[in-house]
Amino acid sequence: MWHFLSTRLAMGFLTIWVTTIMVTLLIHAVPGDPVQIMYAQSQGTTPEQIEQVRRSLGLDRPIHIQYLMYMERLFQGDLGVTIRGGQPVLEVIFQRLPNTLMLAVTAMFIAILIGVPIGFLAAYREGTVIDIALMVLAIAGISMPHFWLGLMLLFFFALELGWLPVSGNSIMNLILPALTLGLSNAAIFARLTRSSMIDVMSQDFIQTAYAKGLPKALVLRRHVMRAGLLPVVTMMGLQFAFMMGGAIVVENIFSWNGVGRMAVEAIFQRDYPIIQGFILTFSVVVVVVAIAIDALYAVLDPRIRRA
Amino acid sequence: MDTKVDTSVHASPLGFWKRLLLSPNGIVGLVIVLGLIFCAIFAEHLAPHNPAKMGTGGRFLPPNSDFFLGTDEFGRDMLSRILYGSRITLLIGAVAVGISLTIGMLIGMLAAFRRGWIEAILMRSTDILFSFTETLIALSFVAVLGPSLQNAVIAVGVAGIPFYARTCYSAALVETSKPYFEASISIGSSPGRLLFFHLLPNVLPTMIVVATLGVSTAILAAAGLSFLGLGAQPPTSEWGYMLAGSRDYINRAPWLMTIPGLAIAVTVLGFNLLGDGLRTSLDPVERK
Numbered sequence: 002m003w004h005f006l007s008t009r010l011a012m013g014f015l016t017i018w019v020t021t022i023m024v025t026l027l028i029h030a031v032p033g034d035p036v037q038i039m040y041a042q043s044q045g046t047t048p049e050q051i052e053q054v055r056r057s058l059g060l061d062r063p064i065h066i067q068y069l070m071y072m073e074r075l076f077q078g079d080l081g082v083t084i085r086g087g088q089p090v091l092e093v094i095f096q097r098l099p100n101t102l103m104l105a106v107t108a109m110f111i112a113i114l115i116g117v118p119i120g121f122l123a124a125y126r127e128g129t130v131i132d133i134a135l136m137v138l139a140i141a142g143i144s145m146p147h148f149w150l151g152l153m154l155l156f157f158f159a160l161e162l163g164w165l166p167v168s169g170n171s172i173m174n175l176i177l178p179a180l181t182l183g184l185s186n187a188a189i190f191a192r193l194t195r196s197s198m199i200d201v202m203s204q205d206f207i208q209t210a211y212a213k214g215l216p217k218a219l220v221l222r223r224h225v226m227r228a229g230l231l232p233v234v235t236m237m238g239l240q241f242a243f244m245m246g247g248a249i250v251v252e253n254i255f256s257w258n259g260v261g262r263m264a265v266e267a268i269f270q271r272d273y274p275i276i277q278g279f280i281l282t283f284s285v286v287v288v289v290v291a292i293a294i295d296a297l298y299a300v301l302d303p304r305i306r307r308a
Numbered sequence: 309m310d311t312k313v314d315t316s317v318h319a320s321p322l323g324f325w326k327r328l329l330l331s332p333n334g335i336v337g338l339v340i341v342l343g344l345i346f347c348a349i350f351a352e353h354l355a356p357h358n359p360a361k362m363g364t365g366g367r368f369l370p371p372n373s374d375f376f377l378g379t380d381e382f383g384r385d386m387l388s389r390i391l392y393g394s395r396i397t398l399l400i401g402a403v404a405v406g407i408s409l410t411i412g413m414l415i416g417m418l419a420a421f422r423r424g425w426i427e428a429i430l431m432r433s434t435d436i437l438f439s440f441t442e443t444l445i446a447l448s449f450v451a452v453l454g455p456s457l458q459n460a461v462i463a464v465g466v467a468g469i470p471f472y473a474r475t476c477y478s479a480a481l482v483e484t485s486k487p488y489f490e491a492s493i494s495i496g497s498s499p500g501r502l503l504f505f506h507l508l509p510n511v512l513p514t515m516i517v518v519a520t521l522g523v524s525t526a527i528l529a530a531a532g533l534s535f536l537g538l539g540a541q542p543p544t545s546e547w548g549y550m551l552a553g554s555r556d557y558i559n560r561a562p563w564l565m566t567i568p569g570l571a572i573a574v575t576v577l578g579f580n581l582l583g584d585g586l587r588t589s590l591d592p593v594e595r596k
Contacts, residue, residue, distance in 0.1 A: 016436050023448070030452045140333075140584070144577035146528055148535045149551060149569030156558050156565065246443025250532050254555075265536050268451045276451045283444050291439065 002299045002306050009295045013288040020284040021075065024277045025068045028060070031273075036060065039084050039271045080281070081274040090278040094260060098282065101252065101259030104178055105244040111183025112190050112240070117233060119187070120194025124229075125221075127199055135191065142188030147247055151181040151254040178255040182247050186240060193236055198229040234298050238291035245287060327589035334585020340578025348395040355388035359545050368561045378563045381553070386563070389545035390571050396546050397527055397575055400461050404526035407465025409519050412472025417507050419473075420480035421499070434473045442467035446529060450538045457530075457546065460539035464529045468522060472515070479514040480507055513590050521583035524576040531572050547572045 028035050036055050040046045058081070059067045074081070080090035123135040154177050158165045166174050201207065202225055210220045249261030256262070260279055267275035299305045328334040347354060357364045357375075362382040369379040377386035419430040437445065442464075449463035483489055484507065492506055531548030533539035540546035547568040554564035 012435065012439075015432075016439050019436050020440070027448065027452055032453070140580055141573075141577060144524065144573050144580050146531060146535075146548075146551075146569060146572050146576070148532055148548075149565075149572065152551065152555065152558070152565050152569065156562060160559055242439075242441040243443075246441050249443060249447065250536060253536055264447065265538070268447070268455070268538060273451075276448075280444060280448055284440060287441060287444075288439065 005299055005305055006292075006296060009292055013292050016288050017281075017285055020281055021072060022068065024280055025064075025071050027277060027280070028058075028273050029064065035273060039273060041271070080278040083275055084272045085270060090274050093263065093275065094278050094282050097258055097260045097263050098286075100257060101245070101248050101261060102286070104175065104182065104248050104252070104257060104259060105241060107175060107179040108182035108186065108244050108247075109237070109241060111179055112186035112244075113233075113237075115183070116187035116190025117194045117230070120191040121198055121226075121229075123191065123195045124198035124202065132195075136195070139188040139191045142185060143192070145185060147181055147185040148250050148254060150185055151178070151251055154181055155254065174255065174257065178248075178251045178257050181254070182244055182251050185247070186243060189240065189243075190233065190236075194229070194233055197232040198225060201225050201229040204228075231298065231302055234294065234301060238294040241290045241294070242287045245283060324589050328585050331585045331588055333581045334589060337578050337580070337582030337585050340574060341582050344394050344398060344575055344578060347391055348398050351391045351395055355385075355391045357385035357388045359384060359388040359392040360543055368557065370561070371563060377567050378561070380550075380561075380564055381557060386567055389550065390547070390567060393545045393547045393550065393568070393571065394575075396457075396540070396544065397531075397572070400457075400464075400530045400546075401523040401527045401579070404461050404465040404468065404530060405519050405522045407462065408468030408472045408522060408526070409515065412469045413476045413508075413511070413515060415469070415473040416476025416478075417480050417503060417511065419477050420484055421503060421507060430473070431477060434470045434477075438470040438474065442471070442525075442529065446533065447538075450533060455538040455541070457534070457540040457544060460530050460533040463533070464526050467529070468526065472518065472522070475518050476511055476515055479511040483507055483510045517583055517587045517590060520579055520586055524579035524583070527572065527579070528576055 031038060036051050036058070040051060040054070055061055059070045062070070078091060080094070082089055083093060119135055119139070123132045123139075126132045158177060165177055207220065207224055210224050211217075215223075245261075248259060249264060251257070252259045252262040253265055260282060264276060264279040266272075267279065328338070362384055364385050365375050365379040365383050367379065367381055367383045369375055369383075371378040371386075375385050375387065377390065379385055380389070415430050415434065419427040445467035446460075446463040449466060450459055453459040453462070489502070489506055492502060497506070530539055531546070531551070534546050534548030535552045537549075537552060540549040542549070550568040551565065551572070554561070554568070557564055
């Protein structure tokens with residue numbers, strides 16, 4: 002188990018390290034002069050000011066020095082300041098990150114609570130009309146663009162029925178975006194759970210369990226569920242990354258004040274320090290969650306726990 | 309060494325089409341995809357109006373006999389815009405998947421074929437890029453290159469590379485350990501011959517399935533970027549962009565929202581079903 006976890010941990014650190022390099026290089030990949038582009042939208046910036054920004058960002062130094070400067074500041078918790086407003090980037094991100102995490106986690110719960118039982122039912126009734134109907138529903142769900150689902154939910158629940166607010170940042174406002182993100186991922190969980198359960202049900206140890214006379218409910222609960230849910234747990238890390246990505250779009254539909262909406266605004270405003278900070282934060286969150294889920298998996302699966 | 313007889317798909321090329329056409333997923337998917345290609349090719353002849361002409365009808369006309377799908381905020385015919393949009397959508401899917409597939413396959417095949425440090429470097433970097441997630445890679449690309457449809461397509465294509473490389477790598481690993489491949493090495497075939505005459509044709513069936521399913525992912529991702537304003541720019545009749553514009557008129561003209569969304573959903577569904585059908589017809593294990 003320790004070998005398994007230490008490999009994952011090393012890979013996670015490597016990923017974050019590569020991200021820091023990419024983030025430093027990002028600003029150089031911009032066609033043209035990044036400082037000119039960043040300030041193109043704000044009037045009355047003098048050439049002296051531009052030169053000063055270039056120096057403060059370290060853009061007048063060789064690239065490896067720039068990287069070392071970036072890393073030095075990073076270890077002091079300094080991600081630079083925003084182009085518009087001059088606020089510390091870290092502060093701007095930390096104001097919004099809890100909103101995004103709350104959205105992603107709620108959506109994850111919705112996806113699991115809907116997807117896993119549907120997948121289990123379909124597997125249990127494999128080959129019947131119920132199975133086929135549920136799987137048609139799942140493939141339709143996977144094909145549905147989540148931004149469209151979001152707009153439709155907005156239209157029906159907020160505008161037509163008036164049950165929920167259109168936008169804002171209270172708990173009531175969380176329902177529609179979380180539902181949008183959760184429903185579109187529930188279909189993926191349903192398909193995964195189904196194939197995993199079917200796989201387990203056809204294995205020898207399940208036959209043995211029946212053969213020794215265990216009641217069906219007990220076999221399903223103790224053997225099929227436990228073994229069949231393990232691949233679902235493994236997938237949760239990747240799913241969480243999807244949720245974070247999906248949150249970027251969903252936050253924009255419902256004006257949810259998270260890091261995704263901030264990132265899209267920053268792209269429009271060419272606010273590169275925010276974009277850099279966002280990419281770094283995103284990959285740190287995804288890596289940390291993936292490692293946490295790998296650890297959970299290692300604890301749950303005796304084959305890894307005892308290895 | 310593996311001495312079992314290879315039950316590859318080439319054994320029965322006719323059986324493959326029969327299986328595809330008999331699988332409900334495959335046939336429905338095929339019909340949708342062919343229908344889309346038809347719309348895209350004959351958009352000029354099928355479209356009742358000029359998709360870009362403003363004031364063809366009144367503004368916000370609900371669907372009626374002259375304008376089957378109504379008109380938008382500039383009085384443009386929605387049906388014509390959707391029909392022309394199918395061209396853009398299919399082009400987006402084809403180009404993005406083309407980028408991911410070619411580069412991904414090259415990386416995957418090379419890694420499986422060369423082994424050693426080339427394999428280590430290629431596959432470790434693929435793993436790292438894979439954990440960045442496609443959304444983040446695509447978004448970073450657009451952030452650097454600036455918002456435009458062309459950049460969005462490149463971004464989506466590049467973002468897909470790690471997944472295609474991984475899949476191709478595992479398919480190619482299986483092939484390189486098969487007797488026919490080892491035999492070809494032992495009679496002194498050139499690396500080029502091994503790669504392009506032996507490895508390529510044998511990983512292709514797997515990659516076709518992946519690419520078909522990948523078209524739907526690419527279309528969804530590009531439409532998502534356009535929806536955010538980071539892809540297609542006005543006056544393109546790109547579906548994701550049309551959907552984004554509909555938000556402001558959601559109460560007044562809900563058909564502006566339902567129709568482009570439905571178009572994207574049906575397209576994506578078509579490629580998903582076709583990919584599913586292809587997989588079950590190509591993979592003897594799935595078939596049962």
